[in-house]
Amino acid sequence: MKSKLLLLLTVVAFQLKAQVSTEIYGLYRNNTPPELYLGKVNTADGSTELLGATLYDSLLVVTGSTLNPYTNTYHVLSADRFFAIDNVSGEITDAVTVTLLIENSYMRSVVFNPSDSGYYGLIIQTNELDASILFGKIDPLTGLVEVLSDTSITQFLMPGRNIINPYEMIYYLLTDTQIIGIDMYTGDIYSTATITNTYGAQFDNMSFNCKDEVIYGLIPAIDTQLVFLGKLDPFTGAVELVFETAVDTTYFISGLGTANSAVDPVTNTYYYISAGNLKGIDLGDGSITFENSIYDMEGRYFGLFHHVQDCFGAQRTRFATGINTTTLVQQFTLTPNPTKGFINISFSENIQTLQLMNTAGQIVLAKDVNAKNITINTDLLNPGIYFAKGKSLSGNLLSGKIIVKE
Secondary structure (H helix, E strand, O other): OHHHHHHHHHHHOOOOOOOOOOEEEEEEEEOOOOEEEEEEEEOOOOOEEEEOOOOOOOOOOOOEEEEEOOOOEEEEEEOOEEEEEEOOOOOEEEEEEOEOOOOOEEEEEEEEEOOOOEEEEEEEEEOOOOEEEEEEEEOOOOOEEEEOOOOOOEOOOOOOOOEEEOOOOEEEEEOOOEEEEEEOOOOOEEEEEEOEOOOEOOOEEEEEEOOOOEEEEEEEEOOOOOEEEEEEOOOOOEEEEOOOOOOEOOOOOOOOOOOOEEEEOOOOEEEEEEOOEEEEEEOOOOOEEEEEEOEOOOOOEEEEEEEOOOOOOOOOOOOOOOOOOOOOEEEOEEEOOOEOOEEEEEEEEEEEEEEEEEOOOOEEEEEEEEEEEEEEEOOOOOOEEEEEEEEEOOOOEEEEEEEEOO
C-alpha cells in the first residue's frame, strides 16, 4: 500500500504544488481612455499585473463580481450577461446571456459559494409602484437564473458587498438598519437583526472570515475621521470593536463596484481600500501588514477584488430540511500538524475515500482507504496548505486542513 501511495504522490508531485497563495484578483479601470482589465496584486511583494486585453467593450455595466478559485475563473455580472474570465490569460472564456423568467428584473451581487460551487445573488424586480428583492442562483454554463424566494426579502438594500457563510449556507445583506440572512437552500429569510452600532455612523465593507466565522467590517467614527475595525453578530445585530485603536485616519473610499474588502483566512488578514491604497490588517494584532497604491503607472485603479484563499475548501455543516442531518461534516484527526515528512490521518471509523487538494483546487491525491487511519509521505509536497476531504463508512463527510512546513 505504501509503495502505491508513494508512486501516486511521485506522479502528482510534478503537477502544480500548493503554495500559500498571496494573490488578490480584481478589475483595473481607467476612464480616459476607457479601459477595463482583469488584474492581480501580489500581497507578498506588492507587484501588480494586468491580465489579457482590455475588457471595456464587453463589460460596460458591472452589477457584481465573484471569484471561483477551483476553476481559476473571475466572473463578472454585467447588464444581461454573465462573464467568465480566465485568471491566467485574462481572456473571456464564456459570456452567457442571463435568463430570468420573471419580468422587469435583473440580477446583482453574485457570490460564489465554495461549499457547493454554486453562484448565488439577488434579483431586483421593479414595477410602477415599488421594487422587490428576491434571492436566487445562476447557472454559469447556461445563464438560467433559478428564483428561490417566494416573496420579497426586503425593499431597501445598502450599496456594498454581500457575503455568505459557506458552512451554514447563509447569504447576508445589509439594509439601512438591519442585517438579513437568507437561507441559501430555500431563499427564505433565515435571520433578521437590527444593527446596534454605538461606535460609528455605519458598518460597511463587510467580509466573512472562514477562519473564525466572524463578519468583519469598517466603522467610520461619527465625530472624527478615524476608522475602526469592527465585527457584526448577524443574529443580535451587535457591533463590537475588534481593536480599541483606530486602524485608519481617513475614511475609506468605495472601490470599483461593490466588493471593497476581502479576507485571507490563512494569514488572518483583512484587506480594504482607503485613500487610494489597498491595505491589509492583521486580525490578530491590528497591525498594517500590507499597503500598496490601487493605481498603476497608467493611472488605472483597482477594485472589485477577491482573495484566492477566501473560504477555499469550506464544507457545509448545515443541510437542507429533508437531508439526513446525521451526515454532518466531521474533522479528521491529523498528527502532526503542521508537519514535515509525514502525516497521520485518522477517524473513529473506517475512512472509505480520501482526497487531498492544493490551494489551486487541484486534486493531488485520490485514494480508497478502507481503514481507520493512513500515513502519507509529505516530502513530495511543496510547503503550503492542503485540504483533506473524505467519507466515512457510515457516510459522514470528513475534512481537515494540512499545513506542510518547509
